[in-house]
Amino acid sequence: MDLLEYKGKQVLARYGVPLFHGKEAATPDEAAAAAEEIGGEVVVKAQVKVGGRGKAGGIKIAANPQEARTYATDILGMDIRGHTVHELWIQKATDIASEYYAAVVFDRSAKAPLVMLSTQGGMDIEQVAAEHPEALAMLHIDPLVGFHPFHARRLAFEAGVEPDVVRQVGDLLATLYEVFTSEEATLIEINPMVVTPDRKVMALDAKVTLDDNSLFRHPENAELDAGSGGDPQERMAAERGLTYVKLDGDIGIFGNGAGLVMSTLDVVAHAGGAPANFLDAGGGAKAEAIVASVEVILSNPNVKAVLFNVFGGITRCDEVAKGLIEAYRIIQPTVPFVVRLDGTNDLEARRLLADANLPNVHPEATMDGAAARVVELAAATS
């Protein structure tokens, strides 16, 4: 679960991470009021879960509340790399002496937390790693040992942190590591972490990603994602307990098992088509889940044809067929369906579909054949 900047800062604030004063705003009026209350120059920042906000024009410095209102009007509703801006964070503007970078990352390859520190903050860290590797200190931490002050000192001296702030930087790293483990984060990135002219080390920005699977231990964090936008189809699917990801194409996809569904997307693309979604109905899906899936797939107006690609293991193909027949009765789809069912009870499933004789449903025997067919049908309807 990616958090918006200001929600991530709420988590960091609980642990005493030094932050600049700010307020959230969802309207130009609220932005102006926030700027008034904070006083002086403020930064108006788009709150979206994607990088590159500054370059896209989503971050502006306002000299007074009137300017804050103007910028808020411009930025709210703006599209930043596919994410619509619904919220702003209004933060006190600050003078900066140095920009650093700090992060704690769940490094799945090394199977250990990775702590990173650089004196080249404010830019893309992958670029720093490529162009100035000497300016980026990295250290894997044994999770059974934990993060200790000597780790912090090693990172600070290796990165070339200015001597007078080594202790503050080390303390901040230790706090970030504590947040990472206590809140079960998979990423905490502070870019930039700034040194102010009066030599205070503070977090100017924050990117926090929490592990969804751990939310049962952190009920207070589950609410941090509420109302943070998101795609309407994805919300609808989540409410129905389906794993759904919206994509840009026009071919609706239904399948079982994450790997097979990913593979189905690839095979459709390979056949010249463009999938409209990823949908994994999971193992053992019953008719009810199939009906819900068809509802979600067809709620995307771009869908011109649908592919059912199922290999039944725990999932029984006859249940999938019954679900599809039920979905036809309830929803009465107008787009063509291509159906490929293999595995557990596939013969019974094919018999059920043949008997039902649904309009515009095309059975196919193989995955590749089904992909080619659905691409052809989607092209014919456009």
Added chain:
Amino acid sequence: MSILVDESTRLVVSGLTGREGTYHAMNNRRYGTNVVAGVTPGKGGQDVEGVPVFNTFREAVAQTGANTAMVFVPPRFAADSILEADDAGIATIVAITEGIPAHDELFVYNTLKRNPAVRLVGPNCPGVLSPGKANVGIIPASFFKPGNVGVVSRSGTLTYQIGNELAQGGFGNSTIVGIGGDPVPGSSFVDIIALFEDDPDTELIVMSGEIGGSAEEEAAQFIKASITKPVVAYIAGLTAPPGKTMGHAGAIVSGSSGGGQAKIDALESVGVRVGRTPTQVAAIAVEILGG
């Protein structure tokens, strides 16, 4: 031969008394797997269709000589159950549970790493099947027959798809291993491919990977350095957009890492043939084996 599970497997099931646990454990027993015990705290002394239930893994091991564990308990209890199985001296632990917190998996991985005698498969995996010998997990065994192709996969259904196509080409399997779709799997491609290399019954290895992480790239380096048997690969998720988790918690392209094409390039650069569809994978395997 085969790897990980066979006629000598003596299986203890954590979560045997749950609905899913009972269903799949009994399926495994019907297949011929020697299911010797269950563990459910507080239900010691009961039995499930004749399989004795114990309060602890230690008791189950002492009473039944169990050497393999299947973990079927809900996510919040799963890490504890895996650690308990390890503590009781179980050598092979297969964790089916999906949705275990990432930090729990990290702790389990780094703890088990200190015990070279233990092997964890999963979590979030369909299990391990050695056709004709033993089935531990939820793989539908009816699609597979004994043979000489070893399969290791991050995905369950994709394994069934590839296995079924191999069967249609006339080939069976030594062992099928689902390593699972989570970010911190107990066993990697490298671990399982190494076991297949040493297994005399395995003549060809099929690895089915997907986007996210770098396990496939690591496997490519390992294959180059240490593997003599032919390997055929598949990578799912080539067309998935960056930043979106595709069903499996581990299947995500983040920044410049985890992309599908880089994995294919890494594998092909060390001589591994990569099928562009599951059907192609089976066709290449059949071609190499002389079908």
